[in-house]
Amino acid sequence: MDARLGDVIDDFCVKCRRLTNHSVVSLLNGAAAKVRCRTCYSDHDYRNEQAPPSKKDLKKAELFNAVLSGVAQPPAAAEESADGAEPKKSAKKPGKRAEA
Numbered sequence: 001m002d003a004r005l006g007d008v009i010d011d012f013c014v015k016c017r018r019l020t021n022h023s024v025v026s027l028l029n030g031a032a033a034k035v036r037c038r039t040c041y042s043d044h045d046y047r048n049e050q051a052p053p054s055k056k057d058l059k060k061a062e063l064f065n066a067v068l069s070g071v072a073q074p075p076a077a078a079e080e081s082a083d084g085a086e087p088k089k090s091a092k093k094p095g096k097r098a099e100a
């Protein structure tokens, strides 16, 4: 499992947008830390052959976090108006029934 400088390993290249051969250019605890794409020669952190999240995924995560933070805040104002509106709604129903 130990990698050595200059070893050729597979990794995902963002520029090539696919798995390509990479040479190990930096090591951390015996594992590849930085690699250089053998196709476009760009250096980047070793990604363990994982593609980075796409822009779509990032947007999804952003929306998800926005929803979460919205839920975390107690909707006090919304609850008050809902309580006040409920009796009125049930009072309207008999009138509609009489029409039909």
Ligand SMILES: [Zn+2]
Pocket (backbone or CB within 6 Å): 013, 014, 015, 016, 017, 020, 037, 038, 039, 040, 041, 042
């Ligand atoms: Zn590349």
